[in-house]
Amino acid sequence: MNRRSLQSWCLGVLLLVAGQASAVLEVTVTEGITGAIPVAVAPFVWEGAGSPPEDVAQIVGANLARTGRFDALARERLPRAPDTPEGFLAESWSSAGAEYLVIGRMRPQEGRVVIDFHVFDVLANQRMGGFRIPAPADQLRRGAHRVSDIVFETITGDRGAFSARIAYVAVTGQGDDRRHALEVADSDGANPRAMFRSNQPLMSPEWSPDGRDLVYVSFENRRSEIFRQNVETGARTRLASFPGINSAPTWSPDGTRLAMSLSRDGSPNIYVMDLATGALTQITRTNAIDTEPAWSPDGQTLYFTSDRSGSAQIYQMRLPGGTPQRLTYEGTSAGAATVSPDGKSLVYVRGGDGLRLARLDLETRRETLLTRGRFDKSPSFAPNGSMVIYSTTDRGRGILGSVSRDGRVHQRFAPRTGDVREPAWSPL
């Protein structure tokens, strides 16, 4: 193993400190790529008193490294950073092995911290951009994620997703002491916050397209029901409590409707609920299991799981009233599709040799196997399409994994105690 890939393995090992009551996730890059771009993120100068509330440069470097596309150079190896952008000397950074450099300063100002930072292309010997971001002093971590988004986009041209959050279900305790919590954390697993706790199961969290609400299934009344909850205020409403199962809610891209699976007429079918009126439209009519609906980004197509052919497979259906077409043939089963933000591919759970994630290109119909676990489930695309986060297991424990779209970069998010599962990436 060469030095660089060794570093990309190890740099991602972070211990994240956060709120007491919620599960703290430890993030590990388990498989990186060789040829990642070496980037230097110099410690940001702190102009306030004492020491800075967050090590922003460290957060930015770790974020970049976790994508697998960057190799954040160890701080000890960096030359002294210039105080001003004018002091930039390309030679000293290229000899340190950096292809890109980020420098910055932070200034406290009336309850906020103003972050000024600059991105340099070392090989081209030029400044790519200078930026200023104000962040509330008590939310400097979120500011660091925004800095990461800008640096990522400046260098790669692709949108970053570090400011996005993840919702997931955390489970602690056993037997009658089992507790379920719906939690929301930063994209790096930091700042976990419990939205709802229950001694009955919680499942299937999904974000609204504006990122303000979550929908999920709760068994708090000893049966499956669909709830909506505001992330800021915590206000909850019950949306579906029909006879039978109420399951798999997912928001239409325009935010006005919710697709779901209901068995109110005996067997689970796909329905769409108008959120303004509560009116239901039945989309599929079978005696088979139809569930796990997912919208295309234009809201014109629903993808869903059905076992109408005898085994669970993924189908697509144009709205309104199209004929369902089967999409998957590779595995003994297929389900839980998540649609890429560009609408061009699906990632789904393929059964056969265990449960693994596969990506289906909707144009070429070509498939790529992304993971090699035994229980890889509940995939959710990052809002920039770069990665998929999912549930997996590690020696029987439920943890989260993420994999880059091409299957080359793998990370794990593990709580110190208990299990986590069913992650859902928020919109940006």
Next chain:
Amino acid sequence: MHAVIRWGFILLLAATLAACAQPKRDAAEAERRAAEAAAAEEAERARREAEARAQGLGMPGTLSVDSLDDPQSPLSGRLVYFEYDSDTIRPEFIPMLEAHSLYLSQNPNARVRLEGHTDERGTREYNLALGERRAQAVRRVMNLNGARDNQLEVISFGEEMPVAFAQTEDAWAQNRRVEIVYEVRR
């Protein structure tokens, strides 16, 4: 940084070793457990059949509310197990379901909840539907044997409430179940 690199190595090594060692051992273990489970199941089936005959199934009046608590009565059986991804009721569970149906038909105010569960193989929302299908299959058998619709409530928990936590065929077999829960006993 050196400590981190060392730990990175150890984690990597451990993960690699675990990944290489796991499958073979699991396969042999699963086979052995499956064989054991099958044998135990066969013995249990024979025992239950004999018991059901001894209890004089089908003879009205033999199933008092006390028989719900009698470990010798077929009514003490409250669990129906299923094959992987199947909602077919295996024949060995029919006598027990007939006994519950008879009891319910004799006690029209009694009500049961049929709680369907699955193992963790399969996607979560599909499993929620599969659990419901299993509970519905149990309801059909009980309907046919005299229990009324309003006495039978179907609920599914999918894979959310396992009773066995190992990732083995034995544990999965225990989790693929319908639980018969008496809400009102008479």
